[in-house]
Amino acid sequence: MTGALLDLAGVIVIAVGTLVATAAFVYRFVRRRQLTDVYTPYRQGVGRAILLGLEFLVAGDIIRTVAISPTFQSVGVLAGVVAVRTFLSMSLQVELEGRWPWQSKDPQVPR
Structure with missing residues (x-):
């Protein structure tokens, strides 16, 4: 249960997060009329919603x-599911932040 x-x-986190990101996208687009200015924040908002939703889904599987x-x-099935979802999470994080999770946020500071 x-x-x-x-x-x-x-599922609710992913759906609501995507709806909120879409609403923010439409609002920003109507104000700025520049797709290039609002597309990246939209992708990041949707990506964050998916990442958080995946955490809940993995917890449910466990x-x-x-x-x-x-x-x-x-x-064994759980290990496979967690491995796939971990790969998805890492891929989304790289897409959102443009760096690997273990890399420093400041390019000047080596880790």
């Missing part, structure tokens, strides 16, 4: 797998 609620929360009697097969 808890896993399903987290799945629902993840809880469902642990709550039901865990078998090697269910844990």
Whole structure:
């Protein structure tokens, strides 16, 4: 039951986040009339919504797998799902920030 609620929360976060980003996009576009000025913030808003929603979905998968009697097969499936979602999260983060998660935000400061 808890896993399903987290799945629902993840879907709601993605949907609401995308709607909010779209509303902000339309508002900015109407004010500026320059697509190039508003496109990047729109993509970043949608990307953030997807990233947060994916966190909820992964948590739901983990809880469902642990709550039901865990078998090697269910844990293996969970590992595959988490690996795919982790790859998606990292890809989205690179797309949003233009750097790997372990890289410094300041290009002058080595890590």
